[in-house]
Structure formats: structure tokens, C-alpha cells
Amino acid sequence: MKSIRYLAFLWISTLLACSNPEQPAEIKAPQTPQQTSKQTQIDHAKDYHSFANPDVVKVSHIDLDLTADFDKQQLIGTATLTYQKVDEQGKTLILDTRGLTILEVNSGNTPVAFELQKEVPNLGSALHITLPEQGNQVSISYHTSKDASGAQWLTPEQTAGKQYPFLFTQAQAVHARSFIPLQDSPQVRVTYTATIRTPKELLAVMSAANDPVTPRDGVYEFNMPQPIPSYLIALAIGDLHFKPMGERTGVYAEPSILDAAASEFEDTESMLEATEKTYGPYSWDRYDLLILPPSFPFGGMENPRLSFITPTVIAGDKSLVSLIAHELAHSWSGNTVTNATWRDLWLNEGFTTYLTYRIMEMIYGTDRYNMEAVLGYQDLQADIAALPENDEILAIDLRGRNPDDVFSNIPYEKGALFLREIEQKVGRDNFDKFLLEYFNHFAFKSITTDQFVSYLDQTLLTTYADVLDKERIHQWIFEPGIPDGAPMPESDAFSKVDTVRDAWLEGSLSAKQINTQDWTVHQWLYFLNNMPQKLNDMQLVELDSTFQLTASKNNEIAHSWLLIAVKNEYKPAYERLYSYLVGIGRNKLVKPLYRELAKTVEGKAFAKRAFEEAKPGYHPLTVHVNQGFVE
Ligand code: BES
Ligand code: ZN
DSSP states (O other): OOOHHHHHHHHHHHHHHHHOTTSOTTOOOOOOTTTOOTTSOOOTTOOTTOOOOTTTEEEEEEEEEEEEETTTTEEEEEEEEEEEESSTTOOEEEEEESSOEEEEEEETTEEOOEEEOOOBTTTBEEEEEEOOSSOSEEEEEEEOOTTOTTEEEEOGGGSSSSSSOEEEEOOTTTTGGGTSOBOOOTTOEEEEEEEEEOOTTOEEEESSOOOTTOOOSSEEEEEEEEEEEGGGOOEEEESOEEEEOSSSEEEEEOHHHHHHHHHHTTTHHHHHHHHHHHHOOOSSSOEEEEEOOTTOSSSEEOOTTEEEEOGGGOOSSSTTTHHHHHHHHTTTBTTTEEESSGGGHHHHHHHHHHHHHHHHHHHHOHHHHHHHHHHHHHHHHHHHHHSOGGGGOSSOOOTTSOGGGGOOSIIIIIHHHHHHHHHHHHOHHHHHHHHHHHHHHTTTEEEOHHHHHHHHHHTHHHHTTTTOOHHHHHHHHHSSSOOTTOOOOOOHHHHHHHHHHHHHHHTSSOGGGSOOTTOOHHHHHHHHHTSOSOOOHHHHHHHHHHHOOTTOOOHHHHHHHHHHHHHTTOGGGHHHHHHHHHHOOOHHHHHHHHHHHTTSHHHHHHHHHHHHHHGGGSOHHHHHHHHHHHO
């Protein structure tokens, strides 16, 4: 028999649900930061970063018809959503939006009632659409705002060619909603088609089938026939041209950087073939790269069929191409098997980072693999030293937090290290076979950490019960830090660097006596990244005059050196520092510099000047993440 207390609870819950006219009983709104209590049990399958109700009504296809208005810096047009009712009683479709102006919603030619809810910080506004009795489509007319969080409109001056404007979108994690009204959750997969209208002289490309020889007439059609999560919908428009690199690979870029990009990334086709050989066929037809202007806030973004890539990795010597291996690897881990919520991001990034190292080893050999693994491991150690314990957990609790503010090496390098440990325990060939089957088993599905753990339970943990144990796996995924006895990457090439760095610091070797002729970019990075926090003026001048570090054209080496310069207030590098901060918007390269500058009054004033000059050219995400350092 049900207790009175239980009946009273039911009665009160019903009353509460019905007494809120804005909140139909079937809808569970995400918790706002204020409501979130860390004490409450986390619902692992729930996406805390979306208002959508895919458990009631699920969108399966989106058809876009959008015009890019470069004068107003707006996308304007319609999104037609095809949906299915999961719950027959469902009457409301709830979408995510952010900064969108909704003009009208129609079903066929009939207007449909809709209501845009109050804006919630970081998440935007839920759009409630009352579904018509008949049919399975609604058409939403809307336009974006000038400062959409997921789009950047660049003036001609902010591009390589300086003649034409440029637009690009960046949807991950929760920004697709700022340019399309949709169910913006990685657990909802959609196919999409699009007609994009642009000024005639520009070319539009999307994360879909792109025709490299399409006539440049200002109207471009796209089709993405495989179901993808919303964060993989992407669009770019500019003075873009195409150059093939291989049979299935090519590059889109502005004309002035097209050749440099195509030769820097010429190994993309071999990377694709090597990955297929180990992890199964590539599912997405072509694999092209799009090179963006330097304000692109990430190194790369794995938009399917067309990875978006920062130009800051075009170094002239292929030293930074692991980025391409990384974005390519996402075609398996991330795009084919997708994290169900942002808590599970490590399933995307950890697997991809593991695959990246493996691809780099296959293409460039074990020495390179070892060097990159050590650099990654050191980045991880630095984060573990700096982050609060809760942020060191792979399956992180992100309730009430903005995913943009939680970006770290944990899902990447800790995730990869965890997989490397399993690989070492079960043997490389067996682990490769496991991964291939895992990608097949969950192909075109979005999965939670719990689903991965139970799959592991039924597969490797059963077959290799003698070498794997459940508790240790639990420790890797749900506890902070790196478990004792975890694999520790090592590199002989770096040991030599340690020896000469120590000798130089001791004074027994001058900078000129260091034989750096054969050093790789990775050795330079290791040399610089492991300098003591404080160097004296003589040491700084000696390093700079011997190795021309302030003038380095390699953006990663320049970054490492500029960080040393800021820590030691080495003023001769500040002119370069200023132009670096103004010229590059890739967050990973600028954020550590702003953070370090902000530690002194003088440094902060300098940072503020650079930031103010750079801001009109920065992407909204780079502004958001760095603003706090200069206030
Ligand atoms: N998917 C990520 C970028 C991302 C992650 C955007 C989370 C928003 C939220 C992309 O694949 C990535 O990892 N980029 C890295 C590449 C690097 C690790 C090689 C980057 O941009 O630095
Ligand atoms: Zn990634």
C-alpha cells in the first residue's frame, strides 16, 4: 500500500507542475546555475546544457535556407525541422536558441503558436512550439544577431586577402543554437540539407558534401546524409578556393595561403589510409580541410567531411600537423561514436588524442610519437597541478557550468593515458581490434560514460580479466589525478635536451656551444617549456640573441618563448608579444599569455592595451574566456 506521505508528494508535484503556465508538465527545464545543487544525484543520461525535450519529440532532419547578409552581419532565412513524437501525447517541441529573433513559425502555410522563454545565462532561451495536430514538420523563420556566440563575421581587413569579408561558425559545445533554432544536444542526431545564399563572388562550404568544382554563383546546396549531432553543423563563407591533396582529400583556403596549406598538410591522405587500416573504413566519403583566418578560436574543429583548421599551424615544416591527425581521428571517435552529454567529452577527446598519437607514429615514426606524448603528458601534469580536484575527473560534473569555461587537458591527455594503459595491458593488436569493434558497435550513436563502462565490462574486462580490473578503471574515470603506476611517456631525444639545458643553466655550457642544428620543433618546445620559472637578464639575452627566439616564425615556439618573456618581464620581446596577441585569436595560444600578464599591475595594463586593440578581431569565445584577465 502506498504511504500517505508518498500520495501527498504526488499531489504536490502535480500541483506544482500545473500551476506554472509557462512550464507544461511534460517538460523538464535544465537547472540554472542558481538552482544547481551538487548534492543532488546527477542524472547521467540527462543533458544539462539543453532545454530540448527529445524524450518527447525528436527532430531528425533540418533543412536550412539561409542568406548571409554581410552588411548586417546576420544570417536570415528558415529552418524547417522534421520531427517524430516519441511520446504520442507530446504537444510541445522545445528547441534551444540563443540571441535569435524568431519571426514566425509555420506548419505548411498555417502559422503555429510559439513562445520564446526568458534567457538563461550560458544556455540561451528555450523556444516552445505548439505542435499542429497533423504533420511532422515546422518551419521557423528567423535571423541571427550580429554578435551570435557561434559565428564570427570578419571584415576584409581581418582576412588574408584583405578584399572580401568572411564568416565562419563554431558550434561546439553549445553554440549551434546561436545560428539555428534546434535541439542543441549531442544526444540528438540529425541529417541536414541546406541552401546558402551569399554575395556572388564568395564560396560557401559546410560540414556536408561539398562539390569542389561548384559554380561560384552565390547559391550553394548541401546535403549531410548521415545523422550528426548539432555541434557538428558548420558553415564558412569567404574568398575560398580548393586544391586537391589526394584522391579523397583536399584543402579550401583563401588564395594566398592555399599552396602553403596544401603542401604543409600533404600527408593527410596517408593519415586517412593508415587510420582506416587500423580502425575500419572512413564513413564520411571525402575528407577536406578548411583553413580559417587567424582569429579561429581553436586549433581545429572536426566538422564532418571538412575539418576547420587554424592557419597558425602552417609552419613550413609539418611540425604541427598532429592537429590534422587529431581532427581526422574524430571522424571515428566523436563523429561516428559521439559523447551523449558534455560530461562525456572525454569519450570524444580522450579517444581522439589516443588515436592521434597512434596515427602520428604510423606516419612519422616512434621518435615523433614519443616526443609528442611527453609534451602532452607535461601539459596534463601542469593542469593537474593547477586545477581543483573535481575538474580532474574524466566524467566531469558540469551542472551549472559553461563548457567553454572548463576547457583543459584532462579529457584529452588523461583520457589518452587511460587508453594507453589498457593498450599496454591487453596488447596493442588486441586493443586495436577492440577499438575497431567499439566504433562499429556504437556507429552513429551518442553514448554516455556509463554505456562505455558497461561495454568495457562485457568485452575487454571479460576477455582479459587476468590483467584488467574494474576498480582501477573506475579510478581512472571517476577520480581525480593520475592513478599510481600509470604509463609515463619517455623520449630519448628529450633526454639529450635535458642534459644541455642543465649544463647551460649551471654555466658549464654557453648557448652558442649547444648544438641545436638537428633539433626538431618538439625539442625546442621541450627545451623552453622546462626552463625554470625565473631566468636572469643575461640568460634571456643570451638565449634570444643566439637562437632568435623573439623572431621565431613557429607559433608554438614563439608562444613558449613569449611565456618565458612575460614571466621574467623580458621587455625586448614585448613588441612581438603585442603583435602576437593582436594577430592570433587561437585561445590556446593567447590565454596563457593573458593569464601570466595579468599577474602584475604593469603586465595587466599591457594586456589590456593589446586586448582592446585585438578585441574587434577576436572570436566571441576568445573574448569571453580572456576578458576576465584584463578587467
Ligand atoms: N573538438 C575540439 C574542439 C572543441 C572541444 C571545441 C570542446 C569546443 C569544445 C577539437 O577537436 C580539438 O580538440 N581541438 C584542439 C586540437 C588539439 C588538441 C590538437 C585545439 O583546438 O587545440
Ligand atoms: Zn578534439
